[in-house]
Amino acid sequence: MNWRRLWCCCICKEKDLIRENKSKDCPWELYSLKEILHATNNFHNDKKIGEGGFGSVYWGRTTNVVLQIAVKRLKALTAKAEMEFAVEVEILGRVRHKNLLGLRGFYVSRDERLIVYDYMPNHSLVTHLHGQLAADCLLDWPRRMSIAIGSAEGLAYLHHEANPHIIHRDIKASNVLLDANFQAKVADFGFAKLIPDGVTHMTTRVKGTLGYLAPEYATWGKVSESCDVYSFGILLLEIISAKKPLEKLPGGMKRDIVQWVTPYVRKGAFDRIADPRLKGKFDRAQLKLAVMLALRCTDSNPENRPTMSEVVEWLKGGVEKRRKEVTDIQRMPQEDGDNGTDTHFEGSKMPQSDLKRERVATN
Numbered sequence: 001m002n003w004r005r006l007w008c009c010c011i012c013k014e015k016d017l018i019r020e021n022k023s024k025d026c027p028w029e030l031y032s033l034k035e036i037l038h039a040t041n042n043f044h045n046d047k048k049i050g051e052g053g054f055g056s057v058y059w060g061r062t063t064n065v066v067l068q069i070a071v072k073r074l075k076a077l078t079a080k081a082e083m084e085f086a087v088e089v090e091i092l093g094r095v096r097h098k099n100l101l102g103l104r105g106f107y108v109s110r111d112e113r114l115i116v117y118d119y120m121p122n123h124s125l126v127t128h129l130h131g132q133l134a135a136d137c138l139l140d141w142p143r144r145m146s147i148a149i150g151s152a153e154g155l156a157y158l159h160h161e162a163n164p165h166i167i168h169r170d171i172k173a174s175n176v177l178l179d180a181n182f183q184a185k186v187a188d189f190g191f192a193k194l195i196p197d198g199v200t201h202m203t204t205r206v207k208g209t210l211g212y213l214a215p216e217y218a219t220w221g222k223v224s225e226s227c228d229v230y231s232f233g234i235l236l237l238e239i240i241s242a243k244k245p246l247e248k249l250p251g252g253m254k255r256d257i258v259q260w261v262t263p264y265v266r267k268g269a270f271d272r273i274a275d276p277r278l279k280g281k282f283d284r285a286q287l288k289l290a291v292m293l294a295l296r297c298t299d300s301n302p303e304n305r306p307t308m309s310e311v312v313e314w315l316k317g318g319v320e321k322r323r324k325e326v327t328d329i330q331r332m333p334q335e336d337g338d339n340g341t342d343t344h345f346e347g348s349k350m351p352q353s354d355l356k357r358e359r360v361a362t363n
């Protein structure tokens with residue numbers, strides 16, 4: 001997709017009214033300001049969903065085709081904000097995947113930059129883990145696993161299937177949105193980086209969010225797909241435990257979620273890691289598997305981290321294996337004692353060979 005051409009195209013069409021682009025290689029619409037203003041009631045405060053570093057986000061409903069949309073409105077036309085806007089539209093224009101937030105269109109004029117997305121009625125993961133919806137306990141264990149798998153699939157697509165490959169660089173709970181069915185949609189591509197073919201590592205200025213940053217990236221600016229893997233590992237621990245990635249301890253010290261989880265793993269006290277709001281209703285084998293995987297993802301050596309497609313296989317394998325075992329157990333007469341499905345890990349890291357063995361076994 002040629003961003004420069006699209007950009008010019010938008011500016012040229014600035015004065016036009018509704019202009020739907022129905023061509024095959026351009027699946028989004030060039031919205032008119034009039035339509036966006038109508039959909040959001042002139043960016044009325046009542047329609048405001050929230051505010052981020054980039055600007056405000058408004059809910060809207062289009063009338064041309066009845067559709068709920070979310071409109072991001074750039075708050076200041078600084079060079080930095082312009083760059084984020086351009087990267088977001090460029091990247092979202094290139095990708096289509098069930099676990100990436102869909103771009104509906106955008107609008108550019110001399111003093112306005114707007115991005116139109118699909119509206120996500122179940123808000124962001126952070127709202128459910130730590131925010132206004134946390135008390136409603138809408139995320140049971142299967143939903144949490146499905147959100148983890150969906151986010152991992154979205155990332156695996158960016159790393160392995162998009163051309164050129166894309167590193168997100170800001171994976172975190174507020175950037176995972178949830179649709180009407182609680183399907184995860186990875187959002188916010190303003191910091192993303194396109195990786196030219198053959199390039200494995202780059203050094204860049206550090207962008208992202210404290211608590212989710214891989215150490216080699218935070219310290220040296222070394223960026224590769226494995227930085228997203230690290231952030232995903234933190235996110236996975238957050239999904240399981242509803243703990244924040246960084247916690248302030250009395251006395252002003254900070255503890256990260258990996259430091260918090262490690263003693264429990266050493267003691268084999270996996271149940272203590274689960275979010276208390278789950279009230280013990282979770283699959284113990286899946287929980288262990290997910291925690292051990294998260295620790296592999298957050299290994300301080302990027303070379304020891306799995307790839308995102310390995311993460312997907314591992315998570316899906318665990319869920320599928322468990323589902324099959326439950327079905328088998330339901331079919332078979334019950335025996336006393338351990339049903340043999342409990343995965344036992346010792347130490348804080350899952351051995352590489354275990355991960356590989358499991359992968360082969362689930363193929």
Ligand SMILES: Nc1ncnc2c1ncn2[C@@H]1O[C@H](COP(=O)(O)OP(=O)(O)OP(=O)(O)O)[C@@H](O)[C@H]1O
Pocket residue numbers: 049050051052053054055056057070072101117118119120121123124174175177187188
């Ligand atoms: N497509 C969408 N559907 C529903 N809510 C959305 C959508 N896009 C963004 N939001 C919500 O709008 C608010 C602002 O989002 P935004 O992405 O601008 O910032 P953020 O991710 O919260 O913070 P930051 O910009 O620092 O990353 C958030 O509460 C987010 O959940």
